[in-house]
Amino acid sequence: MRVTIVGAGIAGLSTAWSLSKQGHDITLIEQGSIPNPLAASGDQHRMIRRAYGNADGYAHTIAEALDSWDLLWNDLGVSHYANCGVLGISQFAGDGAEQFRAGLDRMEFEYEMLEPVEAAARYPFLDPNSFRYAYLDHDGGALFSERIARDMKAWLKMRGADIRMHTKVLAVDPHAASVRIENDTVVRADQLVVAAGAWTLQLFPALAENLMTYRNTVAYLRPPADLEDAWSAAPAIVDIGGASDGYVLPPIDGMGLKFGAGVNKTLAPDPDANRIAAPGEGDRLRRLFSPPFSRIDEYTVSEVKTCAYTFTADKRFFSKRIGNTLVLSACSGHGYKFGAAVGRRIAESLETRDDAMLARWLRAEMP
Structure with missing residues (x-):
C-alpha cells in the first residue's frame, strides 16, 4: 500500500515508522525541517506522566504508550527517555x-x-x-523530542521512505488520496494521513467546528x-x-x-x-x-x-476519515507522550479500516 503522510511531527513520524515496519511504501511530506522548531512536537524535551487528573482513560493508556516507546527504542538502537520521576x-x-x-x-x-x-x-x-x-x-519523566525526530528521520531514510522536507502542501483531494505541492506537483497514494497539527485547518477549514x-x-x-x-x-x-x-x-x-x-x-x-x-x-x-x-x-x-x-473542546484527541484520507489531531496539549502508540494505532486502522475503533482509542474511551 502506498501511503502519503502530511506532517512530520511525532504523530506523522510514528505513523511512518509503524507503516514502514509493515512493508508499506511511505512518502512523508513536511513543510519545514525534521525536527521542525515551529511544530507542536518540536522543542528539546517533553513530559510523560501517569498523572492525568480526571482523564482516567489516558492514564490507563500510558502503559501502552511506554510499551510503544520501548519498541521504538529497540528499532533506533538507543533510548531517548529519562525516567527521572x-x-x-x-x-x-x-x-x-x-x-x-x-x-x-x-x-x-x-x-x-x-x-x-x-x-x-x-x-x-x-x-x-x-x-x-x-x-x-x-514512574515518568522526559522524552527527548528533538533527538527522537532526528533518529526517526534517519531510520525512515534507511528503510527507503521518501522524505520531502521544506515542502508545503497547498491542497488535498481526500477522496483521491492526493496532495498538491509547489510547482503544481501532485503526489498520489492509496491512503493519505494528515497529521499537520496547527496547520490542519489550512487544509480542512471545515474542521474548525472540531479544532x-x-x-x-x-x-x-x-x-x-x-x-x-x-x-x-x-x-x-x-x-x-x-x-x-x-x-x-x-x-x-x-x-x-x-x-x-x-x-x-x-x-x-x-x-x-x-x-x-x-x-x-x-x-x-x-x-x-x-x-x-x-x-x-x-x-x-x-x-x-x-x-x-x-x-478540541474536551481536550481529547481527534480523528476523522474523509474518503481515502484520515485526518488526525493527537494534541490538545498532551499528545507527545502517546506519540509512538498513536502511530501504531493509525497504522493498524489503515490496514483494518476500523476507523471507529481508532477514534475510540484516541478519545481514550476504550476499557
Whole structure:
C-alpha cells in the first residue's frame, strides 16, 4: 500500500515508522525541517506522566504508550527517555496538582507523599512555606523530542521512505488520496494521513467546528548557581499548584531547564503568526512560578520558544476519515507522550479500516 503522510511531527513520524515496519511504501511530506522548531512536537524535551487528573482513560493508556516507546527504542538502537520521576506540588485544595493526585489514587498508582519541609530539603529550589504538600511518582519523566525526530528521520531514510522536507502542501483531494505541492506537483497514494497539527485547518477549514488552534510559549531559564545541582537531579514537575497550570522539565542529559504554563495559551487562527516571542514574554512566564519556587527573581531567561497546536473542546484527541484520507489531531496539549502508540494505532486502522475503533482509542474511551 502506498501511503502519503502530511506532517512530520511525532504523530506523522510514528505513523511512518509503524507503516514502514509493515512493508508499506511511505512518502512523508513536511513543510519545514525534521525536527521542525515551529511544530507542536518540536522543542528539546517533553513530559510523560501517569498523572492525568480526571482523564482516567489516558492514564490507563500510558502503559501502552511506554510499551510503544520501548519498541521504538529497540528499532533506533538507543533510548531517548529519562525516567527521572514526576513531582506534583499542591498550593491549595482542589488545584491542578491535587486533581492529578486524585487521579493517581483512582488508578491505584503508587507515589510518595512529601511534607513541605521534606520536599524543600530534597529540592531546595522550593519554598516550603508556599505549598501544602508535594508527591513524587517514580514512574515518568522526559522524552527527548528533538533527538527522537532526528533518529526517526534517519531510520525512515534507511528503510527507503521518501522524505520531502521544506515542502508545503497547498491542497488535498481526500477522496483521491492526493496532495498538491509547489510547482503544481501532485503526489498520489492509496491512503493519505494528515497529521499537520496547527496547520490542519489550512487544509480542512471545515474542521474548525472540531479544532481550535492555540499559541503558547515556553521559557528556558538559568537558575542561581547554587541551585544548578539541585535542578540537574530534579524530577519533572507536572503541576506547581495554584492557578497557572505551570509545569517544569529539568535540565537533564544536556537539556535546558524548561518552564511552561497552560494559562499562557491564546487562540491563534494563523499558526505562522507571532512565532517570535515578544519582549518580556519569558519574564512574565518566569514570575508565574513564585510560589512555589523561591528566589525566582534570580533566575534568568536564556531562550523563549513559541508553539502552536490544536485543541478540541474536551481536550481529547481527534480523528476523522474523509474518503481515502484520515485526518488526525493527537494534541490538545498532551499528545507527545502517546506519540509512538498513536502511530501504531493509525497504522493498524489503515490496514483494518476500523476507523471507529481508532477514534475510540484516541478519545481514550476504550476499557
